[in-house]
Amino acid sequence: MDKKKALEEKIRFQVECEKTAHLTVQRLLDNPVTEDFLIDSGRLIKPEHYDDVIEERAISHQCGYPVCPNSLANNFCSNECYNASNYYKSQLSTSPLWMRKNQKIPTLMLLSKPEARYV
Ligand SMILES: [Zn+2]
Numbered sequence: 001m002d003k004k005k006a007l008e009e010k011i012r013f014q015v016e017c018e019k020t021a022h023l024t025v026q027r028l029l030d031n032p033v034t035e036d037f038l039i040d041s042g043r044l045i046k047p048e049h050y051d052d053v054i055e056e057r058a059i060s061h062q063c064g065y066p067v068c069p070n071s072l073a074n075n076f077c078s079n080e081c082y083n084a085s086n087y088y089k090s091q092l093s094t095s096p097l098w099m100r101k102n103q104k105i106p107t108l109m110l111l112s113k114p115e116a117r118y119v
Contacts, residue, residue, distance in 0.1 A: 010098070017097035021045045028053045031062045032069040035110055038088065042108040043100065047092045054085065069116045077114070084111040 024044045027033065054064035054075060063070045063077040065085040070077035076085065091108045093100065 013101075014096075014098040017044075017100075021049050021097055025049050025052050025056070028066045029056050029060070029062075031057075031071075033066045035067050035113060038066050039108045039110065042088070042092055043105050044097070045092065046094055046097065047089055050089050050092055063114075065114065067110070068114045070114070080111075081114050084114065087111050 021044055024041050027037070028041060028050075053066060057064050057066070058075045061071045061073065062068075063072055063081050064075045065081035065088075068077060068081045068084075070081075076082040088108065088110060091106075093105060095103065
């Protein structure tokens with residue numbers, strides 16, 4: 001493959017990764033998402049994307065932690081969710097999405113799932 005073609009290929013892949021990340025952000029706005037999906041999502045997004053998720057969920061009055069079914073007025077329904085969310089985010093890789101293809105990314109860990117509460 002000549003140089004120009006290789007570069008085009010690389011850019012196309014980068015764009016594709018960003019698209020996937022944005023689709024993942026969209027799906028993390030569903031309430032609630034499964035723990036498996038949240039774990040899988042970690043490979044596809046960066047901490048900035050996760051910040052978008054928290055922000056978007058807050059706008060629609062959903063707890064910022066995607067596996068939590070509670071709705072609320074603040075960003076998180078409880079300290080438990082706030083901590084679980086920070087724990088998840090701290091594990092998100094900051095390496096460029098397009099460089100992850102051949103990288104082994106460790107499986108993300110979640111804190112125990114919050115209970116739905118009806119206030
Ligand atoms: Zn919550």
